Structure formats: C-alpha cells, structure tokens
Amino acid sequence: MTVGFIGGSGIYESLDIEDVREERVETPYGEPSAPITIGTLAGTEIAFLPRHGRNHQYSPTEVPYRANIHALKQIGVERILSSNAVGSLREDLPPQTLVIPDQVFDRTSHRCSSFFEDGVVAHTSFAEPYCPHVASHLAACADATDATVVDEGTYVCIEGPQFSTRAESEFYRANNWDVIGMTAIPEAKLAREAELCYATVTGVTDYDVWKQDAEVTLEEVLGNAAANEQSIKQLIERAIETLPDERDCDCGQTLEGAINTPSDAIPDETRERIDLLAGEYL
Template sequence: MSIGIIGGSGIYEALPLEDVEKRSVTTPFGEPSDDLTVGTLHGKDVVFLPRHGPDHQHTPTNAPYKANVYALKDAGVDRVISTNAVGSLREDLPPRALLVPDQIFDRTSQREHTFFGDGMVVHMGFADPYDPALKSHLADAAESADHDATVEEDGTYVCIEGPQYSTRAESEFYREQGWDVVGMTAIPEAKLAREAELAYATVTGVTDYDVWKADNEVTLQEVLDNAAANQESINAVVEEAVRTMPEDFESDAWSALEGTVNTPTEAIPEETRERVELLAGDYL
C-alpha cells in the first residue's frame, strides 16, 4: 500500500521523489484539487495532492475534500500524512514551532462531512480523530528529523470556517477552552479519511499568534512568511516519517466502517451503492 501526503505544493517539490509520474483521476465526488503526483521515497510508494490546488485556488471551505480523499483511496493509499498551517493560541507555542495534535474541535458550518447519505446512513466513531499509531509515528519523526523547529506532541486543533481569520472575541474564547492551535483545513478531511478507512495524522506549522495577543493583528504576509520558513522543517518531518514508516504498520482505521452502516443493504439506492462501492463495498 502507499502513503498519501496532503499539503502545499512545496512539500513534494522539495522531497527527493523517484520514478515520478502525474496521474489524472476522476471520482464520483468530482475532480480532486490536482493530478496525483505518484512516486517513491526511500523505497516506499507515495502519492501527493496539494489540498488547495497547484496555485492555491480553493478556499478552506470549498476545497474538494471528498474528491481528494477518494482519489487517494483509489490510488491504493492506506495512510495519510497531512500538513496544516495554524495560528497559535499559546504564548509558549510561537510562530515556526511544530505541533502534532491528537484532537480536533469542529467550528465549521458550511462543509459536507460525509461520503454517505442519499439513502445510506453511517454513524462513524470519531473520538480520536487522528489515528493514534500514525500520530505517534509522525511525532517521533518530528523529533528525530533534521530541522531547528520546536516540536510538541498532542493538543487540540480548533477548525474554523474561514477564509477570514478569527475575531478577538473568538480567539480569546478558544484560549479559555485550553485549545492549542486554530486552523481552517482539518475538517472535513479527517472525518472523510476515517470514513475511507485511512490512517490519518497531521503535522501543523505555526504561522502566527492569531489575534488574542495584545497589539497583534494577523496578516496574510506574516502567515506566508512564516509558512515559508516552516516549509523546510515540515518537509524534513514528512521525509523522515516516510523513511522510518514500519513495514508492519497497523491501524484500527483500516476497519473503521465495521458495524457503522445503519441502513439495510437492500434499502440503499443502487446509485448510492455504486458511488460508495470503493469505500464501503465490503460491508454491503
């Protein structure tokens, strides 16, 4: 099986991929954000997609999350390493630090969170939104990779709708809850990955202090400058995570759909069954 990577185009451009090819795909859920970039890295098969498109055309709300995750599943991916730019909600987690979170709080309201519906009800467990095994492996890679960034493991990523940044009141509220970082792209990607039975974890790069800090206003230029600075560290982490990925890696996510389909198979419309055959065919 292959390792999927979702993030900015700067990741795969900096990784020493071999046997690289572009693969155009279509899915029952529309077109993914770009062609798949398929190759090998340290002898392991990898598949890359830029979440927002090659030129950052898609907003956090309208990125083609379903098509992206489906395309990776269809390409034989069974685990996904994601990268995200985030704002820090903590004084001791400064810009250019890295966090490998273990929890998500969902504040989005305009996104489709499931592959299913249309006559098929699936109640998916999501208590641990990031696969524990892959999250731990990614955190270990972040600690051992060759970079200068501070790394922390575990914490809560609060996902907001965007594309606007938070108000000061919202930012202060998130801090009062004890959450760690704020971003715009964890949801629905993590939920869809679980529905697709993919192990999924993320490394986040801090770009700013959001707006809770006195006399601090988030600007696009600040975010872009720190994101660019973070890129080298994140690339090193991703490469190390792929290089050291255990051959015997196992994940509970690979059977996540078991016992979750609440609609009898005979009651599911044929069109719906055909659309989700790749994802749920073994359970229908």
C-alpha cells in the same frame, strides 16, 4: 505500500521524490484539487495532492475534500500524512513551532463531512480523530528537525477564509485549545470513513489575534509558512523512510458495524457511489 501526502506545493517541491509521474483520477465526487503526483521517496511510493490546488485556487471551504480522499483511496493509499498552517492559541507555541495534534474541535458549518448520504447512514467512531499509530510515529521523528516539535494538542478548525475576531480567539483560548486552522475538517472525518490512517503535522505561522498588538496578516502567515516548510519536509521525509509496513491501528475496520441502513434499502445509485468505501459491508 503507497503513502498519501496532502499539503502545500512548497513542501512537496522540497521533498526528494524520484521517478515522478502524474495520474488523473476521476471520482464519484468530482475531480480532486489537482492531478495526483506519484513518485518514490526512500524506496516508498508516495502520492502527493496539493490541498488548495496547484495555484491555491480553492478556499478552505471550497476544497474538494471528498474527491481528494476518494482519489487517494482509489489509487491504493492506506495511510495519509498531511500538513497544515495554523495559528497559535498559546504563548509557548510561537511561530515556526511544529505541533502534531491528537484532537480536533469542529467549528465549520458549510462543508460536506461525510461520504454517506442519499439513502445511507453510517455512524463512525471519531473519538480519536487522528490515527494514534501514525501520529505517534510522526512525533517519534521529531529529532529529524531542529524545530521545536510539540506532541499532542487540540486543533480548532474554523470555516474561514477570514481570520478570527478577537472575541472568537479569546473564546478558543478559554477552552484551552492549542492551534487554530481551516483545513483539518472534513479531511480527517473523510479519511476515517474511508478507513484510511490519517495524521498531520501543523506549522505555526502566527499568534492568531488574541495576543496584544498581534494582527494576523497574509504576509506574516506566508513568511512563517515558508520558514516552516524545511522543518516539515525533514520530519515528513524521516516519517516516510521509517514508516512500519503494517498498520497497527483500527482505522482499517472503521465501517464494521457502523452502517445503520439495511443493505436492501440503499438506492442502487448510492450503493454504486460508495462501493469502494463500503462495498464489503453491503
């Protein structure tokens, strides 16, 4: 059982991983953000991928999301845990709170959010964007940390890399969304298409810009993100240590009945590219 973890290098470096090795993976969608680091945590093999690259060189829009998800699928990952830095849209979710969202609202517009293109169409279910089994497992591990952990909430994903305007921030609050970030999409969508379980724990770093006298700065974000790392580490480690061996969800059958293009109409080059993802359905 190999568990994938996508997050920041700071959290990875704090995890108690043994027998570490690196694996370079080539995918039909280019190279992932970095070579995959594989090791053992509490007897479970874990594959870590820094979302923004080792030197944080990829902006939220430029992250090679498709290569990242495909690379983890290639090495045998079936479940992905992730972490995201987010802003809070609620007074009662102050910085250094952890939130495990169950919903996403997509406000991005410049990212490729599907593996299925160039002659093949697949309509996958995304009503529950996070695997409910893995998300509930993360929530059940809340006692591993002293931080406040909030179960459920809506993550609104914006394009970035700029922070919100005040008008945008107030609009998001008026819709009763809970946290705001830049990296949940298309990661969650691609994990679903790859039939991987996927859930995240988000660490609140700021109040976005809706709060009076609040002005998001990189210094504030980085400071609170560093403070959140220990709490996220504790929760992730407990989750991996106690993760059930079997998947108790439908994520592994997402593509069943979802491909709308007749198999014989799909170009050979496209079939080859999506073979790992959908070969059994073609």
